[in-house]
Amino acid sequence: MTDPAQLNAKPCPEGLSVVEAEEKEFRFNRYLYQLVGEPWQWNDKLKESDETWQEYAERDGLRTxxxxxxxxxAGYFExxxxxxxxxxxxxxxLAPRFIGRGFGGHLLSRALQEAWQWSPCQRVWVHTCTLDHEGALANYQARGMQIYRTEVDTPPSPDEPT
Structure with missing residues (x-):
C-alpha cells in the first residue's frame, strides 16, 4: 500500500478492543507469536534465545x-x-479460537492505520505465503493492499541434500 487513501477499513466489531503494548516485554511477544502462529507453522523463532527475543521485541523500531x-x-500485530x-x-x-468471527478485517485495518500514522511513512507492506490462513490474501486485498511481487519456492529434489 503506497497511500493511506487506499485503505478500505472495516469497522470494529462490538466487544473487540485493540491496544498497543507500550511497555515492551519480549516474553509477551514470544507468547503472541506462539499463540497466533502455531496453526500456521510459525516455529522458526521459537528456538531463539531470550537475548535474541529481547533484542528483537524491545527495540525502538518495533511496535506491538x-x-x-x-x-x-484475540490476535495481534507487530x-x-x-x-x-x-x-x-x-x-x-488471530488466535485460533477467534478465526471466523469477523475480527481479522478490523485488526488489519488498525494495523494499516497505525502504520500510516507512524510518520514518516511512504509504504506499508506485508509478506504472506500459502501456509497462512486461506483468507489472508483476500483480507489484505479487501483492505486495499496490492500484490507487489510473487515468488515460487521449488522444493529440493529427493536426491539433493537439504
Whole structure:
C-alpha cells in the first residue's frame, strides 16, 4: 500500500478492543507469536534465545498491538520500521479460537492505520505465503493492499541434500 487513501477499513466489531503494548516485554511477544502462529507453522523463532527475543521485541523500531475480546487475547500485530520510510506488518493474525468471527478485517485495518500514522511513512507492506490462513490474501486485498511481487519456492529434489 503506497497511500493511506487506499485503505478500505472495516469497522470494529462490538466487544473487540485493540491496544498497543507500550511497555515492551519480549516474553509477551514470544507468547503472541506462539499463540497466533502455531496453526500456521510459525516455529522458526521459537528456538531463539531470550537475548535474541529481547533484542528483537524491545527495540525502538518495533511496535506491538494486541486485540482483546472479553478479556481474552484475540490476535495481534507487530509493525516494524524499515528503511526508506516504509513500515512492514511483521506479524499479524488471530488466535485460533477467534478465526471466523469477523475480527481479522478490523485488526488489519488498525494495523494499516497505525502504520500510516507512524510518520514518516511512504509504504506499508506485508509478506504472506500459502501456509497462512486461506483468507489472508483476500483480507489484505479487501483492505486495499496490492500484490507487489510473487515468488515460487521449488522444493529440493529427493536426491539433493537439504
Amino acid at each position: 498491538w494486541v486485540a482483546y475480546y472479553r478479556g481474552a487475547i 509493525l516494524e520500521r524499515q528503511p526508506n520510510d516504509e513500515v512492514q506488518i511483521a506479524y499479524f493474525g
